[in-house]
Amino acid sequence: MKILSGLTLEEITEITDELKASKFRAKQIHNRIYLKSVSSIDEMSELSKSFREELKKIAAVTETKIKIKQTSSDGTIKYLVKYPDGECVETVLMRFDNRSNLTACVSSQIGCAVNCSFCATGKRGFIRNLTYTEIIDQVLTIQRDTGLKVTNIVFMGQGEPLLNLDNVLKAIDIFNNDFQIGARRITISTSGIIPQINKLSDYGLQSTLAISLHAPVSEKRIKLMPIEEKYPLSKLKPALLNYVKKTGRRITIEYILIKDFNSDIETAKSLALFLKDIKCNINLIPYNDVTETGYKKPSNNEIMKFKYLLEHSGKKVTVRLERGSDIDAACGQLSGKEKKK
Ligand code: SAH
Ligand code: SF4
Numbered sequence: 001m002k003i004l005s006g007l008t009l010e011e012i013t014e015i016t017d018e019l020k021a022s023k024f025r026a027k028q029i030h031n032r033i034y035l036k037s038v039s040s041i042d043e044m045s046e047l048s049k050s051f052r053e054e055l056k057k058i059a060a061v062t063e064t065k066i067k068i069k070q071t072s073s074d075g076t077i078k079y080l081v082k083y084p085d086g087e088c089v090e091t092v093l094m095r096f097d098n099r100s101n102l103t104a105c106v107s108s109q110i111g112c113a114v115n116c117s118f119c120a121t122g123k124r125g126f127i128r129n130l131t132y133t134e135i136i137d138q139v140l141t142i143q144r145d146t147g148l149k150v151t152n153i154v155f156m157g158q159g160e161p162l163l164n165l166d167n168v169l170k171a172i173d174i175f176n177n178d179f180q181i182g183a184r185r186i187t188i189s190t191s192g193i194i195p196q197i198n199k200l201s202d203y204g205l206q207s208t209l210a211i212s213l214h215a216p217v218s219e220k221r222i223k224l225m226p227i228e229e230k231y232p233l234s235k236l237k238p239a240l241l242n243y244v245k246k247t248g249r250r251i252t253i254e255y256i257l258i259k260d261f262n263s264d265i266e267t268a269k270s271l272a273l274f275l276k277d278i279k280c281n282i283n284l285i286p287y288n289d290v291t292e293t294g295y296k297k298p299s300n301n302e303i304m305k306f307k308y309l310l311e312h313s314g315k316k317v318t319v320r321l322e323r324g325s326d327i328d329a330a331c332g333q334l335s336g337k338e339k340k341k
Pocket of ligand 1: 119156159160189211212255285287288289
């Protein structure tokens with residue numbers, strides 16, 4: 001059985017050729033999959049009944065299922081999607097009231113090997129990579145379920161996208177060409193896998209690269225992110241400078257604010273110093289207490305002070321709005337609690 005979700009127009013044409021149908025049929029199917037997000041071949045109403053029956057013998061729209069769906073009071077929707085092998089990942093749809101953007105926060109792996117101390121995903125360890133089809137099927141699941149068209153994608157769900165780079169780049173290609181979502185509306189967030197950042201520099205990535213920094217000095221960062229040992233700040237910085245030089249793109253720096261750990265004035269100053277030469281925007285993320293780590297988020301006053309100091313250094317700084325906090329759906333805070341059954 002061929003699964004249509006994830007196939008390019010050329011690949012769908014191979015199927016219609018096999019059924020001795022015209023290239024136009026392939027285009028109709030392609031459009032129905034990516035732009036109209038149908039759930040079944042029967043919904044492809046412009047195809048004749050007899051052709052649909054032929055197609056159904058050899059193909060299906062998808063094998064991905066929604067296991068759990070939760071809607072937050074702010075409109076955020078979290079899905080636990082289930083793949084044919086029984087593994088599940090979370091994917092989240094966020095709407096921002098003041099804009100017409102619909103952002104999908106997608107997962108790139110089942111579990112994650114990086115094991116950051118504050119992260120619910122890391123606690124599970126690494127299970128496996130997602131294929132590019134499984135990645136894009138998260139977005140199709142959202143579109144099929146809501147009937148809406150996703151406009152922006154962030155790789156901020158479960159997993160480390162740069163440790164599954166081939167599938168992530170192939171998925172981005174499909175988001176660009178088949179979903180018609182521009183490269184600049186896509187963000188990849190990474191804990192800082194330096195060789196892969198260098199690869200993206202050479203590749204000339206036009207999507208936004210977001211770096212999870214979380215501390216400006218090695219001794220602190222290593223307590224949050226064991227990856228600091230392998231890829232330390234001293235080597236990350238030249239890689240980021242090289243990335244900006246090669247791609248011309250501004251980086252996003254993600255920084256979790258943790259009370260009494262990395263949110264004091266001294267740390268803000270050393271963060272500003274670390275970022276001084278790097279063309280970047282800064283996104284402050286108040287720590288979201290989803291695991292039993294003992295970490296707390298700072299007070300609003302402390303957050304604003306930290307923000308002000310960074311802005312003073314000339315950077316654009318935003319504080320990430322908490323979305324779907326009543327359903328644990330904030331980006332990067334997904335645990336995929338339901339395990340394979
Ligand atoms: N593995 C990638 C992408 C997924 S995490 C990465 O680490 O960048 C996306 C973002 O959410 C990261 O910046 C991550 O550090 C952050 N995050 C994870 N757990 C969090 C928590 N409990 N509170 C706040 N932010 C968290
Ligand atoms: Fe992996 Fe990102 Fe979680 Fe760290 S924060 S464990 S890199 S998913």
